[in-house]
Amino acid sequence: MKMKIIGVSASAREKKSTYFLLEQCLAEVKRTAEESGGDIGVELIDLAPLSIKGCISCGKCKKGVLCSQDDDYQKLIPKLADPEVAGIIVATPVYMGCMSSQAKAFIDRTVLFRRNGFMFKNKLGGVITVGGSRNGGQELTIQAVHAAMMIHDMILVGDGDHFGGAAWANHPDGYQGDTVGIATAKNLGRRMSEVALKMKA
Numbered sequence: 516m517k518m519k520i521i522g523v524s525a526s527a528r529e530k531k532s533t534y535f536l537l538e539q540c541l542a543e544v545k546r547t548a549e550e551s552g553g554d555i556g557v558e559l560i561d562l563a564p565l566s567i568k569g570c571i572s573c574g575k576c577k578k579g580v581l582c583s584q585d586d587d588y589q590k591l592i593p594k595l596a597d598p599e600v601a602g603i604i605v606a607t608p609v610y611m612g613c614m615s616s617q618a619k620a621f622i623d624r625t626v627l628f629r630r631n632g633f634m635f636k637n638k639l640g641g642v643i644t645v646g647g648s649r650n651g652g653q654e655l656t657i658q659a660v661h662a663a664m665m666i667h668d669m670i671l672v673g674d675g676d677h678f679g680g681a682a683w684a685n686h687p688d689g690y691q692g693d694t695v696g697i698a699t700a701k702n703l704g705r706r707m708s709e710v711a712l713k714m715k716a
């Protein structure tokens with residue numbers, strides 16, 4: 516079966532630093548796979564232009580892979596349910612020391628996959644965070660997303676050194692100049708690819 520890694524950009528802003536770092540990470544997923552003769556597809560889902568409300572705990576997802584809320588999450592359900600998905604990378608800005616409300620709404624709504632036979636079990640999970648400050652809560656935010664991934668019984672993947680991608684948007688050279696942060700995002704992509712290929716072998 517083909518493998519795919521999905522990246523979710525959970526910034527309120529389209530194509531800014533969160534999106535950029537996720538792009539770098541996903542490019543490394545592909546590059547690493549190709550380098551070792553493998554093939555991993557990638558898809559970036561940008562939440563910024565989408566409308567995804569918080570979970571209202573209506574319980575409809577206890578009756579099947581269903582959600583009662585008629586918003587843009589409906590079109591994400593088949594993408595996330597695709598058995599070819601080997602891993603999910605959540606990229607979120609740090610808002611008030613933790614993940615964005617866009618990330619939290621997206622994650623809460625994934626409960627439907629847990630309630631229908633733990634559909635994310637054994638899928639890889641990685642996290643990228645970007646803060647306006649250099650030490651503005653990136654690591655705490657990564658761990659908050661990791662907690663949700665563990666609740667799905669996913670397998671956590673770091674950047675081969677620490678927890679995942681952690682970047683600084685207001686770097687004096689701009690976010691494109693945050694070479695240390697970009698390296699952590701790329702390293703996460705490399706590790707996601709390496710672990711996915713090992714699991715397939």
Ligand SMILES: Cc1cc2nc3c(=O)[nH]c(=O)nc-3n(C[C@H](O)[C@H](O)[C@H](O)COP(=O)(O)O)c2cc1C
Pocket residue numbers: 526527528531532533534608609610611612613645646647648649650651652684685
């Ligand atoms: C509501 C809000 C809260 C924020 N809180 C923090 C914070 O606690 N720590 C931090 O480092 N940056 C904080 N920031 C800055 C963002 O993390 C930063 O601008 C980030 O780059 C946004 O990602 P983007 O470029 O994809 O929009 C906050 C920004 C907003 C809008």
